[in-house]
Amino acid sequence: MGEPVITAEEVFFSYDGVPVIENASFSVAEREFLAIIGPNGSGKSTLVKLMLGLLRPDSGKIRIFGKAPQKISHCFGYVPQDVAINRSFPISVIDVVLMGRLRHRGSSRIRDRDRKAAAASLEQMGMAGYENRKIDDLSGGQRERVFIARALTTDPDILILDEPTASVDTGGQAELYSLLQELNRTKTIIIVSHDLMVMSSSVTAVACVNRQVYYHDQGEITQDMLDMGYQCPVELIAHGQPHRILKTHEDES
């Protein structure tokens, strides 16, 4: 693990006066596989959008490679939550993936090499041959793969996936995780999930979010596990899931 790619310093954010993120400070190391967990409405997606620069903090600082997120947003490959939005929109698989090449090296045109890059990402995600299918005709898991292919087409340093397993069955989830593990060799990966069952051994750090952000990296897991019990919000403790996850984690390693 090298220098931090993402640093947050005392970040606060609120929607209409309601605090969503409070005093978040953490740093994400290079090629980390970070899982952001927390109950629904805990601010996970907000935290991701702050990192992406889609939202600006009320106060505090977020830096990506030492720069403001808006200046460096092309470094991100983003897979949004709920890829089922806009279902009736007439768009083919290849057109979705080609979005990832928009403004690639400043150009608004799509060239042959962009099409090749898009086809390669689809192939990597096991979706070759689906180029001209309408996105609406695919299953949830297939759509998820197309959206990951779109994110990969941007050639990102950091891959951020917001609830990627929501529409994928268990078998598909295992496949997805082995694929992410593969990608993790060259990229920092951040994955948001409230479904803690899906965490795999590839996760190297966990950020527990409930307005505040508790960052645990794997090296100190045993100690952190205890800490987490006190720091994590009641909802999570009630589920008992974070502990189970981390235990599974420990067993495997």
Added chain:
Amino acid sequence: MIEALQFEFMRNALFAGLFASLICGVIGTFVVVNRLVFLTGGIAHAAYGGIGTALFFGIPYIFGTLGFSLGAALIMTAVTMRTPERSDTFIGVLWAVGMAIGIILIDLSPGYNVDLMSYLFGSILAVPAGDVWWMTAMGAVTLAVTIYFYRDMIAISYDVEFARLRGVPVNLLYFLFMALVAVSIVFIIRVVGLILVIALLSIPPYIAEKYAKSLGAMMVIAVILSAVFNITGLWVAYMLDLTSGASIILVAAAGFFISLAIDLLISRRRKRAVARSRTENAPACGCGL
């Protein structure tokens, strides 16, 4: 219909209808996929304020309507971006205010009163050749902008956050497209009336969306459908001696309801097919699980 084309007014009406179809099919696709039909209706109605203003101050009609529709488009788009969840109320208010201003200013203007009906339903049979040229130019501009920004338009309409991350100037392009909508509306209202504009902007793209595999295909299908509605409507109006604008709208509406009926039939047939295959394959107890 063919012999009718020897009249210049009939040829102009046909060309006006076809160019309106081109503009409406392309712009309407953007409007429908972004769910901006209500906003577009608001712009069209608010433009009525421009007619009153032009009459009252004695300025050319086109400057009045352009000013009002562009102004309304700008404000409505800004509000929609800021507070999307309550923008419909705001649009409704501006819609009414624009029309009220128009009517009051016409009241206050000396001399004759503008006929509201011709503004609502247009007078496609009275289109002068000069207006057809204007619409040709507008059609060319619309096509050029759409082709140049095609990929950006897809990204903004489909996934605006992703577009923003890719560095697409989302707000700027959004205002550009809405300005294009506003200007198109002004030119088309002049010939076909604002109710026909809203019908042509929404009905053909709505039908096209179900059969298109891409935004471009949706535009092409919408343009063709819109042209068919226009020609058929004109023909009906000519044969039965009816108001042309209203005839075109009713033809388009018939197309709309026929497409809904076809959808219903297809989904019923699919359901029946699924049910049949279930009963054939199901075990004796009938629980098809």
